[in-house]
């Protein structure tokens with residue numbers, strides 16, 4: 022026989038408890054503490070930046086694959102308490118600006134100068150008006166402001182982020198293969214942070230800016246040829262190689278500016294890009310006395326490598 026449950030009163034009391042307003046659940050002291058906490062969050066400063074420097078180091082914001090290949094060089098600063106100081110613009114360009122930054126650990130003498138290449142987003146499209154609008158809207162909570170800013174610039178940044186990511190991936194792969202490129206430290210959104218090539222805060226001169234003697238010219242050409250061999254071995258053409266995208270530091274030639282790298286095998290124009298790279302760089306060398314034959318021989322050698330691969 023079904024028994025009428027004798028726990029009716031328990032159900033009723035539960036239901037009643039559910040209907041209680043927070044005022045009954047929290048003691049007046051709890052409520053006061055809670056209100057105080059909320060107003061602290063709401064009225065806290067929007068600027069939650071570091072006590073010194075221009076921002077907290079963004080090192081820990083990058084995922085493992087967005088950081089440089091391991092082992093990390095000893096100069097890479099991974100401390101959570103590190104800050105980034107912006108020292109100035111190295112060069113502004115159409116697609117990107119290169120900044121000089123110093124990443125330092127406050128209270129210590131540990132600091133490193135880095136190059137930060139920031140690809141520009143589609144700043145001047147009509148869609149950005151939404152971003153401008155939201156930027157002016159008062160919001161007290163910096164977390165909310167950041168979320169809004171992220172959402173509205175998300176679409177606009179896509180192209181810039183793809184360029185940044187293409188450059189970072191190329192830097193990583195070529196660095197591992199031994200091609201003389203700046204060590205890629207990290208990528209975050211459309212910002213690529215890499216080793217700064219230079220002395221103290223002075224950037225190394227571009228190849229186009231130096232006047233090498235005969236021996237230096239020969240040495241730099243040998244290095245350029247070796248870099249091209251290694252890149253070809255990896256299946257890459259630089260895509261924009263020239264005396265403007267190479268710098269010389271302590272007698273070493275370093276290749277920069279890689280967002281447009283070309284997959285020699287996947288791209289139908291792959292061989293043309295490779296040949297144009299050799300030609301562009303080679304012309305600078307022959308104009309300064311290098312035997313033209315050396316350039317032609319390198320062209321032939323690289324073409325052979327590709328055809329036989």
Ligand SMILES: Nc1ncnc2c1ncn2[C@@H]1O[C@H](COP(=O)(O)OP(=O)(O)OP(=O)(O)O)[C@@H](O)[C@H]1O
Pocket residue numbers: 111112113114115116117118119136138203215216217218219224225227265266268277278279
């Ligand atoms: N890691 C670095 N270390 C030192 N100097 C650098 C570094 N990266 C870039 N530079 C300097 O900034 C200049 C521009 O860099 P890069 O070529 O990568 O950018 P870009 O926007 O493509 O410029 P451009 O359109 O003029 O080719 C370089 O020619 C070089 O002088």
Ligand SMILES: [Mg+2]
Pocket residue numbers: 265266278
């Ligand atoms: Mg360039």
